[in-house]
């Protein structure tokens with residue numbers, strides 16, 4: 096009898112098949128290992144190293160942090176808050192900052208590492224996107240990095256909520272609002288998440304276990320899977336010679352790949368420690384303990400949440416009633432539909448490109464961005480959309496500093512968020528097409544040298560010199 100497979104089983108079988116995809120031949124794998132060292136390949140490594148820093152500093156914080164909302168009277172060394180009723184979570188984070196030796200440094204390094212971790216994942220995704228590194232057989236790698244981005248953001252949000260300060264309260268309030276805006280199930284879901292009333296006593300311990308155990312375990316699992324896939328398929332590489340200026344780095348890396356990795360790891364640790372030492376981050380004593388109903392001014396969430404903040408700010412305050420249920424589009428659209436659609440399209444992009452571009456071939460060579468004008472234009476449109484939402488999170492600052500009306504700035508972003516990506520798409524596509532057509536012309540007729548010579552008849556002509564072969568320019572054509 097024919098057995099029907101569930102979508103989950105089909106996906107698992109697909110992944111198993113990919114894991115069995117024949118590896119590149121050994122000689123070519125050696126060549127790939129040598130050729131992979133474009134500087135942009137380092138983003139993935141930096142993400143792994145920042146994660147190691149998060150594990151080490153996080154383990155330290157766990158020893159002193161108290162994930163509890165039990166109310167205590169603060170009697171530590173920070174005088175302005177002495178005698179104030181605060182939660183144990185807040186008091187223990189203050190103690191970590193002022194009483195525990197090296198505690199503030201660890202907190203700050205942990206926080207900086209979180210920002211760098213998510214930034215490195217984002218840059219890795221951009222690198223993979225613009226070079227077409229997600230094409231067969233590396234579709235699962237792409238999904239792994241997209242999932243890592245989502246997990247990293249979730250870890251960042253749960254982490255910032257743990258100290259139970261005013262900024263954490265702001266994030267909790269947003270989570271409450273977003274959950275409640277979900278039609279029909281919203282209120283029940285909120286009760287389930289918060290264990291009853293908002294904010295309640297359950298959310299901090301729940302987020303704690305999610306933060307210190309579930310999310311890091313998922314990240315470790317994905318890194319392990321990625322490693323397995325990279326070992327299986329080898330690295331992608333550029334076919335064209337490395338852009339100028341990279342030769343020295345490449346030569347060093349080829350000679351001593353392990354040493355360069357160790358140096359990169361130490362550099363990541365060093366820079367994060369330096370940042371934790373000199374650049375203050377999340378001074379929760381200045382924000383004060385969380386009080387429901389109050390709101391912080393001047394404090395902003397981590398950079399990775401900026402685009403959501405911007406989307407919420409520019410969304411008109413639409414709210415309707417449908418069949419007796421309130422439909423709060425003002426929150427539902429910017430906080431759930433926009434990011435949901437964004438991450439879905441991001442995850443599905445390789446499949447969409449295969450479906451509409453018709454390229455089902457296996458690719459071990461990377462494209463240069465200009466070689467695939469449409470993909471690069473789509474990427475530029477995506478970056479513009481994300482960037483405008485991100486900038487919209489500073490609508491009040493823009494209005495204040497440039498002496499503009501907040502209303503005008505908000506309307507500018509409402510329009511720009513639709514027109515900007517279209518403009519970026521058209522412009523980028525034209526630039527890519529121009530660059531490739533110029534290269535083709537140079538390959539056919541040689542490069543203009545600017546040297547004019549007079550021929551025997553008294554006429555003038557410019558000397559053209561030959562350029563590299565065209566094949567080296569259109570690496571791994573798609």
Ligand code: HEM
Nearest residue numbers: 153154156157160202206209250251254255257307311377
């Ligand atoms: C994906 C990795 C992780 C990210 C992105 C992340 C992010 C954060 C952030 C942004 C904070 C707020 C820090 C602050 O107070 O300024 C935080 C707090 C905390 N994290 Fe993590 N973290 C990660 C992994 C871990 C791990 C693996 C542990 C434990 C083994 C851990 C333990 C803690 C603890 C105990 C706190 C509360 C103490 C405090 O806020 O200072 N974290 N995390």
